[in-house]
Amino acid sequence: MEIRNPKFNRFGSIDCEILHPEFGWIPFTASETDVEKAGQDIYRSALEMQPAEFVAGDPLPIERAAMRASRFQAKAALYQAGLLPTVERLLSQSENFMHKLAWDEAGEFYRDSPTIAHLAGAMDLDDLAVDELFRLAMSIRA
Structure with missing residues (x-):
């Protein structure tokens, strides 16, 4: 290969x-x-091949705005990153009905959505970490 x-x-x-x-x-x-x-x-x-080291960088805002993942992709990426139980616990304890409704019913999750911003803040994830999770999610195929 x-x-x-x-x-x-x-x-x-x-x-x-x-x-x-x-x-x-x-x-x-x-x-x-x-x-x-x-x-x-x-x-x-x-x-x-001695891969290049990871260097954090801020993607263009337009790239971030275009990021979206299906329900399956989002949950699979969170699972692979070891974060799915944390997200489910946070949402089960949340008093925000709209975030719970989005998690339960949304067919897709958008990177710039209020639900994602809420979860990232609750888990203390910076923008770059959330971007990486979305990139991982978008690479997953069912």
């Missing part, structure tokens, strides 16, 4: 591009704990 441009992300996994036989170069997040052996192999290969 051909790999290029490996760089560590905020969560310690490696963002890179892999050469897909049908789609050409595509983004891929490689993790040492990937459930698929192929993902673990890509991680090891990317690691041998």
Whole structure:
């Protein structure tokens, strides 16, 4: 498998591009704990390439405004980051009906929504951490 441009992300996994036989170069997040052996192999290969270190940066506001994730993607990303139980606990204890309703009923979550801002503040997550969670969510396919 051909790999290029490996760089560590905020969560310690490696963002890179892999050469897909049908789609050409595509983004891929490689993790040492990937459930698929192929993902673990890509991680090891990317690691041998000495990935660039993670450097925090502020994405363009337009990028942030375009970030959205389906209900499944959002919950899967929170699960992978170990944050799903915290979010569910916070919302179960919240007195804000609209945040609870959004969590229970929304088909999609938008990065710039009041519910996301509330949860990020309650969990003490900065903008860059929330951006990374959305990028992770948007990379997940059911």
